[in-house]
Each structure stands twice: as structure tokens, then as C-alpha cells.
Amino acid sequence: MQTSFDMFYETEVPEDELIVSRTDFTGKITYVNNTFADISGYEPDELIGQHHNLIRHPDMPKSTFTNLWETIKKGDVWNGYVKNRRKDGGYYWVHARVSTVMKDGVATEYKSVREPISREKAIEIQNLYDNMRTQEEGTTRVVLYIKNDKLEEAKALEE
Ligand SMILES: Cc1cc2nc3c(=O)[nH]c(=O)nc-3n(C[C@H](O)[C@H](O)[C@H](O)COP(=O)(O)O)c2cc1C
Numbered sequence: 364m365q366t367s368f369d370m371f372y373e374t375e376v377p378e379d380e381l382i383v384s385r386t387d388f389t390g391k392i393t394y395v396n397n398t399f400a401d402i403s404g405y406e407p408d409e410l411i412g413q414h415h416n417l418i419r420h421p422d423m424p425k426s427t428f429t430n431l432w433e434t435i436k437k438g439d440v441w442n443g444y445v446k447n448r449r450k451d452g453g454y455y456w457v458h459a460r461v462s463t464v465m466k467d468g469v470a471t472e473y474k475s476v477r478e479p480i481s482r483e484k485a486i487e488i489q490n491l492y493d494n495m496r497t498q499e500e501g502t503t504r505v506v507l508y509i510k511n512d513k514l515e516e517a518k519a520l521e522e
Pocket residue numbers: 384385386390414415416417418419420423428431445447461462473474475
């Protein structure tokens with residue numbers, strides 16, 4: 364159970380900087396630029412060598428990533444909206460374009476370049492993804508207000 368408020372903090376994504384990461388064919392991060400590391404709240408060293416799902420946010424429906432992988436494995440470009448989880452538990456929204464890196468006509472890696480999205484778009488996509496998760500995975504996102512003593516009881520049960 365996440366009992367910290369950190370998860371409600373949104374990080375603003377800069378308008379005028381490229382936000383880039385690259386992975387090998389299995390999704391392990393091979394490169395991040397400083398902007399990507401900054402937004403994620405990690406040092407570049409902490410990201411390189413890790414699977415990209417390190418920053419997966421629990422609000423993301425599984426089918427979005429199934430679709431991403433099917434698309435890029437065919438050699439096509441995937442475009443979509445992604446909510447990522449920061450190291451501190453917060454989040455940020457981006458529009459991502461994921462594609463294959465070609466060197467001398469040979470596929471070498473995958474890369475993702477991201478850009479910020481509007482507040483209205485983030486709300487629209489949050490609703491869409493909430494509905495997708497409810498339908499596809501049977502999970503519902505809830506925000507709960509409970510008395511402190513009940514919270515302590517719940518925490519004690521977890522330990
Ligand atoms: C180039 C590239 C960039 C990716 N960027 C992200 C990302 O920013 N956030 C994310 O959650 N998944 C990203 N993914 C997808 C992850 O590899 C992974 O499929 C996803 O986090 C879901 O995790 P799972 O496949 O273990 O369920 C990216 C994949 C590739 C190939």
C-alpha cells in the first residue's frame with residue numbers, strides 16, 4: 364500500500380528540451396540524456412543497464428506496452444501517451460515516439476523521444492487508461508480518506 368503523498372506530485376516536463384532514452388532489443392536501457400534522467404529523478408548511472416520498466420507507472424495499462432512492442436518489433440514507429448513513475452514516487456506525462464535505430468541499414472537499438480502534453484490531454488488519457496485497466500485487468504484506481512487509527516491498523520497488517 365502506498366501511504367505517501369509523493370505519488371501525487373507531478374513533475375513538469377520541459378517544452379524545449381529533447382527527452383531521450385535508448386534500449387537494446389530486450390528493453391534494457393543503454394543511453395539516457397540528462398533531461399530524461401532529471402525528469403525521472405535518477406542519475407544516468409542508475410538507469411543504464413536497467414530494464415525500461417523501472418519507471419513503469421502502475422496506472423499504465425499492460426496492453427499499451429504490448430502494442431508498443433508489437434509495433435516496434437515489426438519495424439514500425441509507435442506513438443503514444445505514457446505516464447512514468449519517478450524515483451521519488453511522483454510522476455510525469457509525456458507523448459512518446461518509439462522507433463528503431465538503424466546503422467548502415469541494420470537495426471541496432473530502439474529509441475524513444477518524448478514531449479510534454481497539455482493538462483487537458485493528461486486528464487483525457489488518465490481517464491482512458493483507468494477505463495482500460497478496469498476492463499482489461501479488473502483493477503480500479505481509488506483515492507481513499509481514512510482515519511489515522513485505521514491507517515495504522517492497515518499498515519500493521521502489511522508488516
Ligand atoms: C525505447 C523504449 C522506450 C521505452 N520507454 C518506456 C517508458 O518511458 N516508460 C515505460 O513504462 N516503458 C517504456 N518502455 C516499455 C518497457 O520496455 C516495458 O515494456 C514497460 O515498462 C512495461 O513493462 P513490462 O513489459 O515489464 O510489463 C520503453 C520501451 C522501449 C523499447
